[in-house]
Amino acid sequence: MVSRGLEGVVANSTRLSDVLGDKGQLIYCGYDINELVGKVSYKEVVYLLWHRKLPNRKELDAFLHELRSQRELPGPVIDFLKSAPPDAGAMDVMRTAISMLGLYDSDNGKEATPEINRRRATSITAKIGVIAAYFHRARNGKSLPPVRDDLTEAEHFLYLMCGEPQSKEASDTLDVAFILHADHGMNASTFSARVTISTLSDFYSAITAAIGTLKGPLHGGANEGVIHMLEEIGSEENVDAYVEKQLAEKKKIMGIGHRVYKTLDPRAPHLRAMAVKLSEKLGEPKWIRMSERIAELMKEKKNLNANVDFYSATVYYSLGIPTDLFTPIFAIARCSGWCAQVLEQLEDNRLYRPLSEYVGEPVGKKVVPIDERP
Numbered sequence: 001m002v003s004r005g006l007e008g009v010v011a012n013s014t015r016l017s018d019v020l021g022d023k024g025q026l027i028y029c030g031y032d033i034n035e036l037v038g039k040v041s042y043k044e045v046v047y048l049l050w051h052r053k054l055p056n057r058k059e060l061d062a063f064l065h066e067l068r069s070q071r072e073l074p075g076p077v078i079d080f081l082k083s084a085p086p087d088a089g090a091m092d093v094m095r096t097a098i099s100m101l102g103l104y105d106s107d108n109g110k111e112a113t114p115e116i117n118r119r120r121a122t123s124i125t126a127k128i129g130v131i132a133a134y135f136h137r138a139r140n141g142k143s144l145p146p147v148r149d150d151l152t153e154a155e156h157f158l159y160l161m162c163g164e165p166q167s168k169e170a171s172d173t174l175d176v177a178f179i180l181h182a183d184h185g186m187n188a189s190t191f192s193a194r195v196t197i198s199t200l201s202d203f204y205s206a207i208t209a210a211i212g213t214l215k216g217p218l219h220g221g222a223n224e225g226v227i228h229m230l231e232e233i234g235s236e237e238n239v240d241a242y243v244e245k246q247l248a249e250k251k252k253i254m255g256i257g258h259r260v261y262k263t264l265d266p267r268a269p270h271l272r273a274m275a276v277k278l279s280e281k282l283g284e285p286k287w288i289r290m291s292e293r294i295a296e297l298m299k300e301k302k303n304l305n306a307n308v309d310f311y312s313a314t315v316y317y318s319l320g321i322p323t324d325l326f327t328p329i330f331a332i333a334r335c336s337g338w339c340a341q342v343l344e345q346l347e348d349n350r351l352y353r354p355l356s357e358y359v360g361e362p363v364g365k366k367v368v369p370i371d372e373r374p
């Protein structure tokens, strides 16, 4: 029997994250995300996913030293970011730049040992935010600030994007968003990364494949779609008619619904709370009121809940992040999960090679010579 979209298929075992769709729970290495948010920072979550334990202070210091000392991009990658068409998609540029990093890896030509792959994971995770921020500045004709090793991933991204460090509130908010996006079971981009590395291809190819997969509007691209939708709706009084029309035309409402969560996406309430706080502060409560009404209508009409992308869009918008960097931000955070999953895949690798049900014409057709074909 075919399971369309591999729904319900368990493709591998993992110790990293568990998505409990009926309970609306997301677990990282034994910790419910509700336990982690507010108690640990994103860097500790990266360590947790890569080592399956939270670090003590000494372990964290050593880890941060390693991670932050790898932020500098190779010159040719910087040249590429400066020369990429300013109107190129930010995810396309990120995908290409990560792929390019593979060309300048100092261990190229050596057998990819677990140590080399771990170093690659660190290097990519350290650089992915720099890539997104540098491209954004370059396309706007702005200078590229030097990388720093004294800032967290969230602080560093905002510093590079804006050219100067941003408020603690902004970086703390982004740090929580990073935690919530870090890993998520066998989601489509993680699956892509695992499939790619399972052929014993290289680490960079796996992450490049994951970025390409995340980009789609049914996956990470939905957060950008949410803002476009809110802009299209324009004001609160148009919400009901918009939802009605979309549903009548069998079109999707971005940021709503989930393949696994059949109840609340546990990441959504955290993002909602941050979105409410930020939009009040910015004096733009309209966005959040429109979002609330959409969520209410979708629950009422289709029994569907808001997912991670629904409120993260308003959070990023309120932080002054340009819409086309929303999905790259998702990628920056998810990169830690992709790397953890690729490393785990390699610990006990087996090639992914499912089957397909053939529904074409029955065998037995004879070849007609080319000049006699209709």
Ligand SMILES: CC(C)(COP(=O)(O)OP(=O)(O)OC[C@H]1O[C@@H](n2cnc3c(N)ncnc32)[C@H](O)[C@@H]1OP(=O)(O)O)[C@@H](O)C(=O)NCCC(=O)NCCS
Residues within 6 Å of the ligand: 005, 217, 218, 219, 220, 222, 250, 251, 252, 253, 254, 255, 256, 257, 258, 259, 260, 302, 304, 307, 308, 309
């Ligand atoms: C996430 C998503 C791809 C999951 O899809 P799926 O498991 O394949 O579920 P389906 O697309 O088959 O949807 C099942 C039913 O719910 C409806 N539905 C699901 N999500 C919907 C949405 N966002 N808006 C309107 N209807 C939706 C479908 O139309 C379908 O209805 P039907 O049974 O009357 O035909 C889907 O909910 C979606 O496209 N959401 C919008 C994009 C998004 O936010 N993606 C980010 C996910 S984190």
